[in-house]
Structures are given as structure tokens and as C-alpha cells.
Amino acid sequence: MTIRPQSGHRVDGLVKVTGRARYAGDVAAEGVVFGCFATSDIPAGKVTSVDTTDAEAEPGVVRIWTHENVPRLPKLTHAAAGESLLPLQTDRVTFEGQGIALVLAETLEAAEEAARRVRATYEVEPAQTDFRMALDQRVVIDDWAPLSTSVGDFAAGLGRAQVKVDQSYRTADRHHHAIEPAAVLAIWDGREMLVHDSTQWGYGVRAALAQVLGLPPTQIRVVSEYVGGGFGAKGSVWPYEVYAAVAARELGRPVKIVLSRSQSFTAHGYQPATDQRVILGATEDGCLTAVRHESINPTAILDDHIEHGTLGTRSMYQCPAIETQEHVVRVHRGSPTFMRTPHEGPGMVGLEIAMDELAYALHLDPLELRRRNYAEHDPTNGKPFSSNALRECYDIGAERFGWARRTHPPKSMRDGNDWVGWGMGNALMGTFRFGASARTTLTRDGRVRIETGSQEIGTGTRTTLPLVAAEILGIPADRITVSLGDTNLPEAGGTFGSSTTIGVGSAVREAATQLRHRLNQLAAEPGLQPHEYGEVLALRGLDQLAAEGGWAPSKESGNFAMFAFGAVFAEVRVDALLRVPRVTRLVGAYSVGRVIDPIGARAQITGGMIWGIGQALMESSTMDHALGRYVSKNLTGGLVPVSADVPDLEVHFADEFDPHASPLGARGVGEIGPVGVAPAIANAVFHATGIRIREVPIRVEHLMGEG
Amino acid sequence: MRPFHYERVSEPVKAIAIRAVAPNGRYLAGGTDLLTLMKDGVECPDHLIDINDLPFRHIELDSDELRIGALARLSDVADAELVRREYPLLTQSIEAAASAQVRNAASIGGNLLQRTRCPYFRSETVVPCNKRTPGSGCSAIRGDQRTLAVVGTSAVCSAAHPSDLAVALVALDAHVRLEGAGSTRTVALRQFYQTPDTAPDQDTILRPGELIVEIVVPRLDPRTVGHYAKVRDRASFSFALVSAAVVLRRDGDQMRNVRIALGGVAPMPWRLPAVERALEGTGLDLRGVAGALETILADARPLPGNQFKVSLARAVVHRALQLAAGAA
Structure with a gap:
């Protein structure tokens, strides 16, 4: 069934843009x-x-x-x-x-x-704030995911390889920069x-x-x-x-x-930089024979945060031998934390630039290389994917971008003063599912209130949940309101890990199903129509009728590997004289299961892809290691994209229903958007200029001098 | 709280008189820089003298010069029809600066007096910075050097001047008219700024209590063309890594009266007199300029972290010349 968003789509848009939405700092107390x-x-x-x-x-x-x-x-x-x-x-x-x-x-x-x-x-x-100066002190810690994995015989696979890539990559320390501190x-x-x-x-x-x-x-x-x-902060x-x-x-x-902007640099966490090494071995025809990915990040002296930079590599490509290893280095800095997109966000920068390097070593189209290594099931744990429409993403993305018109050699697409480059990168993000509960309450006027202890952090929770209930109850979504953000309401998990639609959405679906069931029981005759709900209450002398519903991931669904997937295509222009990289086109195609709210999902991904531009070309929370502090604790020293940096940008979704991730058929949307964008841009910069940059952000100084 | 007096005045003499007895006072115009510096504790004036009611908002052109009141807003100047027509370089440089909101608030005089964006100057006040606290030391020279100046610096300070407009004005040989207690003087903008040798906290030669009241730009020969080119990390709302204002007179197929000023590379808009002389009479097709361009900032003393600014400056001037001369 297709759910059509209502006009005036974002239900809390008006109160937000008119300043009437009440944020925590706005609340007065005597x-x-x-x-x-x-x-x-x-x-x-x-x-x-x-x-x-x-x-x-x-x-x-x-x-x-x-x-x-x-x-x-x-x-x-x-x-x-x-x-x-x-x-x-x-x-x-x-x-x-x-x-x-x-x-x-x-x-x-x-x-x-x-x-x-x-x-x-x-x-x-004595202080050490620079993890790169203390790599010999790297350690392994315990975490929710293992820090190392190994499948197959890496040495044998690499021995068999006819073409190899062995390179190091870097991502930068970054902060969340939520506009509301x-x-x-x-x-x-x-x-x-x-x-x-x-x-x-x-x-x-x-x-x-x-x-x-x-x-x-x-x-x-x-x-x-x-x-x-919030973005994790x-x-x-x-x-x-x-x-x-x-x-x-x-x-x-x-x-x-209320934190000031400068306090926001140290009063909560940041996304730690990563140092990565990727080794790829492949046959002449571009089939991977060995993959090894190492990633190291700084963490605090007293607290652990591992940026699992190799998570994506464990599941992205078919390969008989995949090894991953992660470490942390303890430094005198506050604890890092999750930041959209944790793990795969930095990690896929290394893997996907390395794949582009492999494509050039093989004289093979970068998209074709990825097609040849498509994973039919999770290559590390062998589990089948709950659903995976990545091939459809390749088709949609390439078609919309016009990838077939790309000429392969670097610097081959000059236009006037500009070198033009086209690059691509894969996106992948693990699916997080948390149990949730919700209550739906019908009143005599035929309206329904959804109550759940979830949060609205700008992702559109108040808009998406009514769409889910409307589908079950058969009433228009604009007759359904949402109360959330209160621990007096039924318990829900955190709004992170792209988990809200899956968990809370499924709980709302269950609560709505229960409500409908009870209404059917109360109705005088079978075949109750949605417009008769209010009458049923009146008939039974009830002012309102409530039903609760809960959802938690089933044990059986754990037999599947679950990921959001995507393919990102980027066009950059680099003035041959001035060497400033600018993104002029982005196309992303995504496999996220069923899309509940197409407008909201598109908005989510759009914001994420723009953030990927920031990761690629701007964002770096520079630290002065002699002083042991961030240099610019403000938004003028640490840049994020502005509207003028946002190119022609397209978001597409594969038509998909994931039968295992959630009863809604949906997986997560919130955080896949930034993944894969930075490597796609880095690869486009290489295609434009012939200069291979193995770190982000890529800035003008990286591109001066050569080419 | 850090209390301060606030006073709004409508007569220049009154403003200057108040300032004369408030040695730690500051004039307040658009406030787009001063207020952020106050919030960060970098500036702690005990007296704010709001000069927005002073009669310095004119934008006038006569046969000799363009005169801009110091309190005219950046957007007023950029949008003024006579500026767009006669001095498109000024409009270009203003539109390359800040955001529309900031340009609506910021005054022209204040723009020339904005403080450096050196991150250490704007850091928490415990961080040593000779420009903020003379004698405390310079953190930047051995720290994050990327945005620092490469020429005109000293061992005590390497901060770069951030204004876009000032770069264009220096290329146009503009002057500023200053009013102080009982005195008025006119100074070439090129001589208005000073290098950070003995007094790194003093960006300009402005005397205590002196006000910029007017900016004066000479009329241009009708065959004059110009271009302002700015390189920055993002497409809008960020300061120049390097910028260049180029002005030249087209004389047949040759360039004459070449004037070039660089931004982002020095404690002030940085003119390139030797390069200007070398380019005099060269072709508008820019053939044969390579040698002259190679000498740009040959005397610079970049730090490891901002070495790229030298070659970037050459590229920016090259592009600005091309666009000014119509050779791009």
C-alpha cells in the first residue's frame, strides 16, 4: 500500500519556523x-x-x-x-x-x-592529545561489536591477487554542531x-x-x-x-x-578522527580475493569509544578472505561519541577510495568493479540479507546521473577553466532495532492520539507515526496527533541509530491494530467503517478508547544481516588554476526497505548528503596539540556547508519491502545519507584532477602544485 | 555580568567628546564584529558609544571622487546604482563578503576596522595572543597556521586582515577621512593599516577616539576594468584564504595603470607595486605575464602550514587579471 503524505507535510513545521516550538532552554521556571x-x-x-x-x-x-x-x-x-x-x-x-x-x-x-x-x-x-603521535600505544577494548573479524585466508587470498592496493586513509575530528546547543x-x-x-x-x-x-x-x-x-551529541x-x-x-x-557554542566542543563528545589502512587484492577481472581493513581512533583516558571504522568492510563486498582490525589510542581529550554517521561514516571513506584506486589499477569502471563484487549474502557471517536492493540502486543512480557518459581517464572531462570529475561510492549502514511501546487513543470526535516516549529531534517523528497509524485505522493522518518526549508516556528507545521508524513505528502499528480490533469488538455489526469510530464510542457510552502496543525484534529476524545500502554519484568541478574543489551534482539511490514517508525520507537523506559534502571538503575540528585544545570553538573557524555549497542533488529509493527488519517493511533512513558521499567526492576529485587525496576534508592546498 | 555604559549620540563632536573621557570605550556601529568579540571576552569595553545616528550614510559621486559615509551599510553600498555602474569592483568585493544578513547590518567604516580571524585571537582569553594581550606570546606561529599571513608579518604576530572590501579599496587608491578631537585628516587606506611590529594590538594608525567618517575613492578612467577574485573553503559566508583585487586600464590591446591588492596574505590589503610595474604595457591577452606572476610574494615568509598561499596568490591574481582583461 502506498501512504500518501498530507499536504502541509511536516506537521510541526509551522510551530518551528514561527518560533513557537518550545525547546528545553525555552522552558521557564520560577x-x-x-x-x-x-x-x-x-x-x-x-x-x-x-x-x-x-x-x-x-x-x-x-x-x-x-x-x-x-x-x-x-x-x-x-x-x-x-x-x-x-x-x-x-x-x-x-x-x-x-x-x-x-x-x-x-x-x-x-x-x-x-x-x-x-x-x-x-x-x-605531560599530555598527549594527538593519537597519531602515540599509535604504538594502541589498544583493543571491549565493545558491543568485536574489534576484529576474520573470514577465509587473507594471506592466501592476497597471494592469489593479480592486482593490489595498499594505502592509508584519514578522516578528521568533527563535532555535531546542532544549532540548538x-x-x-x-x-x-x-x-x-x-x-x-x-x-x-x-x-x-x-x-x-x-x-x-x-x-x-x-x-x-x-x-x-x-x-x-542532536546528531548523536x-x-x-x-x-x-x-x-x-x-x-x-x-x-x-x-x-x-545551557551550553555555549564553545562549551559544546568539550561538554559532550565528538566524532574522532580515524587512521585507516586498506589492503585489497583482486584478480585481473576485478574479483576481490583478499580484503584487510584496519582503523584506529583516539578515545579518552578514562572512557571508551570505538569508532568502528571497519564495520562496513565486513559486509560490503563478496570476498573469500576479509580481515578487519580496530584499535583505540587513549589521549587527553574528552570522550568521543556517536555522530551521524558513526562507524561507516568515517570507515567507508577508506574502503571506497581504495575501491576506486583498485578500479584504476584494473582499468575498470568503478561502478562495474562494485557490480562484480556484489555480495549475495553477508560475506563475514554468512547470513542472508533481510533485503538488499543495492543492484537496483546502482541502476537507478547510474541512470539518473548519466554515468554511462563518463570517460574513464582522469582529467578527461575538462569544461572551460574547470576540470570536471565524476566519482562514486557505496553506502552501507548497520540496522539498529530497539523495542518500543506506544498507545493509541480514539476520542468521540473520531480523532486519534498517539502517545510514545520517543523524541522529535528534527527527523519528523510527529509526521511519520500518524502515517503508520492511518494505514491501519483507515482514517486520514491529519486526524491523528502525536504526544512524545515524555517518560510518562509508553517507553521507547533513543532517537539514534536510524531506529525510530522501525521500533516506534512498529509499536504504533501494533497499538493501532489493537485499537481497531477493540473497536471491531465494540461495534454492533461487523464491517465497521473508519467514519463510524466516533459513533461506536457514543453507542457504548465511552468518551475515549485506548489500546497499547509494543514491538521488539524477533529472535528469528536475528538470522538475517540487516543494512541500509546506497550508491552515491558525485560531480565535482576544480578550477584548473585556483584548484578549489566544488561539488556540482550529487545523486544518491538507496535501499532502505519500504519508505513510510517519502517526503520526510527524502529530506533526511538530503540533509545527510549535504553533511557528506561537509565531511568531504570542510569539516575538521582542528586541535592545537601544544595547547591541548581545539583551535576554533565556533562556527566560523570550523566550517559546515552553506546553501551555496549545495548542488543539484537527487535522492532516489529502490522499491522494496523488507519482510524481516520490521512489520512495516522498513529499515532505517536517518543516517545512511552521509555515508559514501565523501569518498564519492574524493573519487570525483581524482577523476577531475588526477590527484589522489587519501584524507578528508580535501582542501585547496591538497590540489595545488600538481596536475 | 560585565557592566558597560551604553550611549547613543547624534553629533560627531559629542561622540568624540565622550570617547575622549572613556579611554576604554568603543564606538558601536553595525556591531557585527564588536559584539561577538565582547561575548567572547576578547573586547571588554566599559562604554559603548552608539554612533548609528551620526550623519555619515551618504553615497555621492562627483566629477572627482566617490564619497561613502562610514555608516553606510555594506548592502547599501553594494546595491547603490552609481556604485554598481562606476565601481563594480566594490560591489563584487562586498558581495563576496559575509552573508546578506551581516551585510545589511555591518557598516563600511566598521568593515575596515574588523579584527583578524586568527583563531587564537578569537580563542578563549587564556590562550596567548599578542594581538589580544600584547606580550602574552603568539600561539599561532607554532600552531594552526593555515589562515595566517605570509607577508608583512613579524615574530610577534602573523595574523591576516580579513576584509574583502578593504582589498578592493586599496586597489582603487581609496582614502579615509578621519575625525578626532579638534582635528580632521585624510589618509590613504594603504597607509591606514600597520604591520605588527611594536604594537600588534594596534591594527591601524587610528588615534584613540578618532572616527572614520568617510571613504573617498577617486574617479576612474572610463576604460578602467577590474575584478575581485576570492578563494575560500566554502562557496559563501567564509573569509578569504587568498583574494585579489585587480584594476587596470585597457589601452588598445595593452594594460595600463595596473593595480593589484591581495587579501588574506598580510596584516593589511597587500599591494604588489613591483608586479604592477612589470605588467605595465603587457598585452590584454595575458601572454608574457608568467614571469611577472612568478614574482608575486617572492619576498613572503610563509610558515609550513600556509605555504600554499604563495602559489595560490599567484593563481588568484592570474585569474583576476584574466577576468578583468576579458581574457578568461
Whole structure:
């Protein structure tokens, strides 16, 4: 069945663009106290003293906590934690930007000024913030996915190879840069902790706060009506959220903390850079015989984050021998975290540039090389794919892009002053599925309310869920509203991992199915029509009728390998004199199962592909390793694409229904968009200029001098 | 809070008088740079003198010169019909700067006085920076060097001047008219900026309390053509890595009165007098200019992280010359 989006498509678009949508930082509370952390200026050492005299002289300061007078808290052990160690609980400093004092004051301005006036002295210890200088100290850690895999005999496969590629690739440290900085308001009434939070995971915040505060989860309520972008930065629980709640309880007054842009560089995580090495061996006719992919990323001294740069390589191409190995290096920086798109986002940069290099070594069209190595099933674990329309993506993408008109040699497509280059890259992202629950409630006016503890982070949850319920109930989606962002509502997982439509959508489908079932039972006669729902309630003397539904991945579905797939085609132009790379065309074709909301899905992918342009050509959170700090903690020093950088961009979806991923037939859409874009652009730059750049972002200086 | 006085004045003498007794005061025009610097703690004035009501918004052309009031907004100047017609280079350089929103707010005088984008200057104030806190040291010279200047620098500061408009104005031999307590003077914009030798915190020769009130641009020969070329990391709303303003007079098939100013490479818009002389009389088809272009920034002292700016500057000038001369 085709679900048609309603006109005026995004249901909360109007309140957002008119400023009426209420974000956590917008929520007012009587008697509120503002919190601001004073942070460490050094990346490693011990705080020997914190002088707050000058800070306390600032009018309006209510309290200042340092490691000497802060309430003692347990370690944050809950899985939702972004960092386990809460600042101020120790005198040890392990990164620049770590909180060393928390100022609580009557106004935000007073809190910020007092925080500036906090004077700390340190016992400075040697710091290492550059993981590339400490690669010999790389270690393996435990994580949700293994850090190494091996299938087949790599050495034998490479021995058999007639053509080889063995190269190293780099991606950069990057930050999420959500336009709404993280914000939290905690209100303690002596019994319940109410937390208005800009979070991607309300139930995660609730669980983590329960652990630290020693409260039962039922006495904590987390509300997030709207989130102005998260991209992973708000997917975990970070110290500012914990301390807002702790301070609210201690002071008996509401406490609000809103991060500044510069604090957003260190108060929550970032996407770590990766150093990768890819070895490919292939026969003369382009069939892979051996693949090895290594990836290393920095992590924190006290916390683990592995950017699984080789995940994609484990499943992308058919090959008898695939080895992957990941490591981390501990450096004096805050903990990295998930960032759209984690793992495959950086990881596929290495694999897909290497595949392009292999194509050139073989004198073979890069798309044809990928077709020849299409995986019929997951090459590492042998499982069948739940559904995979990658070949259709190749066909659609190539056709829409006009790939057949490409001339293979580099620098062969000059147009006036410009070298023109066409490149492509594959996209792949693992499918994350989390259990969820929802409630649907019909009222006498024939309207339905969906309730679920999920979040709206800009992805369109309020628009997509009614489409799912409308299909089951047979009523127009505009008669269905959604309440979300509240842990008083039925539990749902975090809005991350491209999991919401799968998990929450399936729960809504089940709740709607239950509601329809109960209505049928209540109806006087069989054959109840949707327009008669209200009458049924009246007939039975009911004001409303509710039904709950839940969904969790079935055990059997675990027998399948599940991925979103895509093929990305890029055109770049490089002025032969000025050497500035600019993207002029992007076409992406995607296999994501059934598309529930075509307009919303297209918007999601469009944003993701634009982010891929940023990864390819701009984004890098530069760190000064002598100072141990980021150089430009703002949006003018760290660039992201603006409208003028966005080219003619097309998004296409394969016509597909995944019978195993979810009852909706859908897989995830949210994060596949940025994957594969950067390598497609890097490959297009090579095609344009003949200059092979093995790192992103690619900038003008990379292209000066040669060619 | 960092309290400060705010005062809005409508007469120049009043503004200058207030400023004379407020040594740590600042004039406030568009505020697009000053306010961000205040929020970051880089600037901490105790007195803001809002000069937006001063009568300096004119854009006038007579037989000798174009006169632009210092409080005219960037967008007013770029959009003015007489500027588009007579000085398209100015419109080009302004439209290459910032965003439409910033151009609507920012004043022409303020644009010339904007502070460097050196990331260390704009970093948290604990980070050493001689331009922000003279004597504290320069973090940039041994740090992230990518955006720094390559010429006109000193051991104490390598920051580059960020303005696009100033580059075009210097190529056009513009002057600024300054008013201070009891004095008025006119200075060539080329002499307005200073290198960071003894006082890296002083970008210009402006005396304390002196106001830029007007920018004066000489009339151009009708055969004059120009082009502003800007290379940056993204297509809009970012500062120049390198830019070039080129002005020349077409004389048959030759170029005359060549004037070239570079942006992004020096603490000020950087004229290239030797290159200008070498190009004098060369063909508009740009044959035979390669040798002259090779001498651009030959005296530069780039750092490892910004070495690319030298060859990029040559390429940018080459492209700007082509586009100005109609040879591209």
C-alpha cells in the first residue's frame, strides 16, 4: 500500500519556523538558578587549588562547587552515560574543558562571569592529545561489536591477487554542531525530579539520573518536546545533565544549564578522527580475493569509544578472505561519541577510495568493479540479507546521473577553466532495532492520539507515526496527533541509530491494530467503517478508547544481516588554476526497505548528503596539540556547508519491502545519507584532477602544485 | 555580568567628546564584529558609544571622487546604482563578503576596522595572543597556521586582515577621512593599516577616539576594468584564504595603470607595486605575464602550514587579471 503524505507535510513545521516550538532552554521556571562550569585550561594534571573568592564576589552567585565541596556522587555506570567520570568528583584532569567548578547563580550572565573568574592552579602532567603521535600505544577494548573479524585466508587470498592496493586513509575530528546547543532544566519538588532536556533519549536520561541520584526511575520524569538537532551529541547522558539534577535537589530550586557554542566542543563528545589502512587484492577481472581493513581512533583516558571504522568492510563486498582490525589510542581529550554517521561514516571513506584506486589499477569502471563484487549474502557471517536492493540502486543512480557518459581517464572531462570529475561510492549502514511501546487513543470526535516516549529531534517523528497509524485505522493522518518526549508516556528507545521508524513505528502499528480490533469488538455489526469510530464510542457510552502496543525484534529476524545500502554519484568541478574543489551534482539511490514517508525520507537523506559534502571538503575540528585544545570553538573557524555549497542533488529509493527488519517493511533512513558521499567526492576529485587525496576534508592546498 | 555604559549620540563632536573621557570605550556601529568579540571576552569595553545616528550614510559621486559615509551599510553600498555602474569592483568585493544578513547590518567604516580571524585571537582569553594581550606570546606561529599571513608579518604576530572590501579599496587608491578631537585628516587606506611590529594590538594608525567618517575613492578612467577574485573553503559566508583585487586600464590591446591588492596574505590589503610595474604595457591577452606572476610574494615568509598561499596568490591574481582583461 502506498501512504500518501498530507499536504502541509511536516506537521510541526509551522510551530518551528514561527518560533513557537518550545525547546528545553525555552522552558521557564520560577526561582530558576543558572549553572555554568568553569573548565580546565590544561589537558592533564591535578587541580591543586581552586580560588573562588573573585567568582563569589560576582553579584548573584548562589553557590560554587569545586572538587573540595561538591556532593559526592557515584560513578555514572549506566550504559546511557557518555562519560563515566563526573567532573569535580576528583582532582584529576584528563582533558581541556573538563569541569573544575560549577557556578550556580541567579542569572546566566552572572554564572558565566563568575565561572570566568574562578582561578585554578594545577600540577601539570605531560599530555598527549594527538593519537597519531602515540599509535604504538594502541589498544583493543571491549565493545558491543568485536574489534576484529576474520573470514577465509587473507594471506592466501592476497597471494592469489593479480592486482593490489595498499594505502592509508584519514578522516578528521568533527563535532555535531546542532544549532540548538544542549540545554537542561531540572526541577525538584521534594519528591519528583522533573527534567526538561534537549535529549535524544529521555528514558536513557531517566535511567542514568536514577542511578546517580539514587532515586527510583518512577520519581524522575524527563520531558523533551522538541530537540533542535542532536546528531548523536544528545544521545548519551553527559555531566551537565547530571549536575543540573544534583544541584536542583541540593538547592531546592530549579537549575538550568545551557551550553555555549564553545562549551559544546568539550561538554559532550565528538566524532574522532580515524587512521585507516586498506589492503585489497583482486584478480585481473576485478574479483576481490583478499580484503584487510584496519582503523584506529583516539578515545579518552578514562572512557571508551570505538569508532568502528571497519564495520562496513565486513559486509560490503563478496570476498573469500576479509580481515578487519580496530584499535583505540587513549589521549587527553574528552570522550568521543556517536555522530551521524558513526562507524561507516568515517570507515567507508577508506574502503571506497581504495575501491576506486583498485578500479584504476584494473582499468575498470568503478561502478562495474562494485557490480562484480556484489555480495549475495553477508560475506563475514554468512547470513542472508533481510533485503538488499543495492543492484537496483546502482541502476537507478547510474541512470539518473548519466554515468554511462563518463570517460574513464582522469582529467578527461575538462569544461572551460574547470576540470570536471565524476566519482562514486557505496553506502552501507548497520540496522539498529530497539523495542518500543506506544498507545493509541480514539476520542468521540473520531480523532486519534498517539502517545510514545520517543523524541522529535528534527527527523519528523510527529509526521511519520500518524502515517503508520492511518494505514491501519483507515482514517486520514491529519486526524491523528502525536504526544512524545515524555517518560510518562509508553517507553521507547533513543532517537539514534536510524531506529525510530522501525521500533516506534512498529509499536504504533501494533497499538493501532489493537485499537481497531477493540473497536471491531465494540461495534454492533461487523464491517465497521473508519467514519463510524466516533459513533461506536457514543453507542457504548465511552468518551475515549485506548489500546497499547509494543514491538521488539524477533529472535528469528536475528538470522538475517540487516543494512541500509546506497550508491552515491558525485560531480565535482576544480578550477584548473585556483584548484578549489566544488561539488556540482550529487545523486544518491538507496535501499532502505519500504519508505513510510517519502517526503520526510527524502529530506533526511538530503540533509545527510549535504553533511557528506561537509565531511568531504570542510569539516575538521582542528586541535592545537601544544595547547591541548581545539583551535576554533565556533562556527566560523570550523566550517559546515552553506546553501551555496549545495548542488543539484537527487535522492532516489529502490522499491522494496523488507519482510524481516520490521512489520512495516522498513529499515532505517536517518543516517545512511552521509555515508559514501565523501569518498564519492574524493573519487570525483581524482577523476577531475588526477590527484589522489587519501584524507578528508580535501582542501585547496591538497590540489595545488600538481596536475 | 560585565557592566558597560551604553550611549547613543547624534553629533560627531559629542561622540568624540565622550570617547575622549572613556579611554576604554568603543564606538558601536553595525556591531557585527564588536559584539561577538565582547561575548567572547576578547573586547571588554566599559562604554559603548552608539554612533548609528551620526550623519555619515551618504553615497555621492562627483566629477572627482566617490564619497561613502562610514555608516553606510555594506548592502547599501553594494546595491547603490552609481556604485554598481562606476565601481563594480566594490560591489563584487562586498558581495563576496559575509552573508546578506551581516551585510545589511555591518557598516563600511566598521568593515575596515574588523579584527583578524586568527583563531587564537578569537580563542578563549587564556590562550596567548599578542594581538589580544600584547606580550602574552603568539600561539599561532607554532600552531594552526593555515589562515595566517605570509607577508608583512613579524615574530610577534602573523595574523591576516580579513576584509574583502578593504582589498578592493586599496586597489582603487581609496582614502579615509578621519575625525578626532579638534582635528580632521585624510589618509590613504594603504597607509591606514600597520604591520605588527611594536604594537600588534594596534591594527591601524587610528588615534584613540578618532572616527572614520568617510571613504573617498577617486574617479576612474572610463576604460578602467577590474575584478575581485576570492578563494575560500566554502562557496559563501567564509573569509578569504587568498583574494585579489585587480584594476587596470585597457589601452588598445595593452594594460595600463595596473593595480593589484591581495587579501588574506598580510596584516593589511597587500599591494604588489613591483608586479604592477612589470605588467605595465603587457598585452590584454595575458601572454608574457608568467614571469611577472612568478614574482608575486617572492619576498613572503610563509610558515609550513600556509605555504600554499604563495602559489595560490599567484593563481588568484592570474585569474583576476584574466577576468578583468576579458581574457578568461
